[in-house]
Amino acid sequence: xxxxxxxxxxxxxxxxxxxxxxxxxxxxxxxxxxxxxxxxxxxxxxxxxxxxxxxxxxxxxxxxxxxxxxxxxxxxxxxxxxxxxxxxxxxxxxxxxxxxxxxxxxxxxxxxxxxxxxxxxxxxxxxxxxxxxxxxxxxxxxxxxxxxxxxxxxxxxxxxxxxxxxxxxxxxxxxxxxxxxxxxxxxxxxxxxxxxxxxxxxxxxxxxxxxxxxxxxxxxxxxxxxxxxxxxxxxxxxxxxxxxxxxxxxxxxxxxxxxxxxxxxxxxxxxxxxxxxxxxxxxxxxxxxxxxxxxxxxxxxxxxxxxxx
Numbered sequence: 001x002x003x004x005x006x007x008x009x010x011x012x013x014x015x016x017x018x019x020x021x022x023x024x025x026x027x028x029x030x031x032x033x034x035x036x037x038x039x040x041x042x043x044x045x046x047x048x049x050x051x052x053x054x055x056x057x058x059x060x061x062x063x064x065x066x067x068x069x070x071x072x073x074x075x076x077x078x079x080x081x082x083x084x085x086x087x088x089x090x091x092x093x094x095x096x097x098x099x100x101x102x103x104x105x106x107x108x109x110x111x112x113x114x115x116x117x118x119x120x121x122x123x124x125x126x127x128x129x130x131x132x133x134x135x136x137x138x139x140x141x142x143x144x145x146x147x148x149x150x151x152x153x154x155x156x157x158x159x160x161x162x163x164x165x166x167x168x169x170x171x172x173x174x175x176x177x178x179x180x181x182x183x184x185x186x187x188x189x190x191x192x193x194x195x196x197x198x199x200x201x202x203x204x205x206x207x208x209x210x211x212x213x214x215x216x217x218x219x220x221x222x223x224x225x226x227x228x229x230x231x232x233x234x235x236x237x238x239x240x241x242x243x244x245x246x247x248x249x250x251x252x253x254x255x256x257x258x259x260x261x262x263x264x265x266x267x268x269x270x271x272x273x274x275x276x277x278x279x280x281x282x283x284x285x286x287x288x289x290x291x292x293x294x295x296x297x298x299x300x301x302x303x304x305x306x307x308x309x
Contacts, residue, residue, distance in 0.1 A: 025119030029127020033100065036128075037135055047138070054088030054139035055146050061212060062151055074152075079247050081153050082239055083211040085143035090231060092136025093176040094205055095198035096129035097184035102194055105306065112304040121294055122287070125184055129177045155242060164268050165241035171272060172234030175279035179205070179231070182286035185293035188302060210235055210249025215256075223256045230282050233275035240268065 038046045061084045065077055105111040115121050147153035183201050187194050208218070208226040215226045226232045227250070236250050251257040251265035258264060266274070297303050 021118075022123055025123045026127040026130070029119065029124045030131045030134075031127075033096075033128035033131030034134075036103075037131060050135055051139050051142040054085060054136075054143040057088070058084040058143050058147060058151075075247050077151075078153060078243060079239070079249075080212045081147045081151055082144070082242065082246075083235060083249070085140050085147060086235060086238060087206065087211050088139040088143060089133065089136035090176060090205070090209070090211075090235075091202045092139075093129060093133040093173065094180050094183070094231075095202050096132030096136075097125040097177070097180040098187045098198045098201075099132070100125055100128040101184045101187045102198075105303065106194075109304070109306075115298075115303055122181070122290055125181060125290075126177060129180050133173065133177065159244060161241040161244055161268070164237060164272070167272055168234055168237030168241060168275065171275045171279055172230065172237065175230040175275075175282045176234065178279075178283040178286040181290050182282075185286070185290040188293045188297045205229070205231055208232070214247070214249050214252055216252045216254050220256055227257065227274075228278060230275055230278040233271055233278060236266070237268070237271045237275060240271065 061080055065080050209231040215223045248265040
């Protein structure tokens with residue numbers, strides 16, 4: 001039976017007709033993700049709920065530094081406060097696509113229907129992950145404002161390196177979503193305890209990303225892994241842009257970076273170059289991994305399977 005263009009059997013309907021269709025599908029997925037996450041809640045209540053977790057985590061880490069490391073100087077406290085505030089956005093981007101797969105497959109039982117929609121599953125997950133990333137960014141922004149108002153975090157808008165901040169955001173957020181897509185590829189294949197994977201992966205990334213402590217405190221193999229991680233370079237770039245004279249999570253006495261390069265810390269150009277390189281490799285690998293996982297999930301009937309975990 002012949003199938004007309006745009007019909008059920010037309011491959012172009014699934015693959016998209018071009019960049020405009022891909023962008024439209026991604027935007028629709030982002031709006032869908034926003035609706036799912038906010039659950040059509042009152043905007044004020046949703047905003048309050050969004051910022052509770054990052055603010056409470058930041059306050060907890062600050063108290064730990066104040067109690068356990070009472071002699072820590074102001075720069076060390078600033079290092080921890082800013083890193084913990086940024087982590088709210090990172091964890092949303094890292095775990096967002098995986099949570100979308102698990103929720104749509106096992107809670108809402110709609111993943112198989114989304115798969116047969118006009119957009120590809122990859123585009124849908126990028127849009128859904130992007131909505132979670134934006135929600136996390138709201139939490140991070142509010143946490144930074146709370147830190148400025150209550151914790152003595154000093155940020156001089158005139159001293160902020162805005163070009164570096166913009167470049168770090170443009171280069172760093174896509175690989176964060178790519179890592180989330182790679183985790184979603186794993187969750188498409190898992191059978192047991194799938195709901196624990198996003199938190200476990202986020203915890204591992206927290207360890208090797210220099211968020212609240214320098215990489216130099218880690219064993220050399222983990223420090224080397226951190227230097228291959230685009231999230232590490234994103235955190236370093238954003239932290240250097242917001243507080244140019246603050247301590248860096250990369251380099252320092254006894255660090256692998258200093259031992260290899262002979263410099264105390266990487267400069268802005270090196271940070272952006274490393275972020276671009278590690279981000280590009282991560283994005284390519286994650287995309288290939290997801291494509292292979294998607295094909296296997298389709299062939300093995302895993303798109304509508306529930307694990308019960």
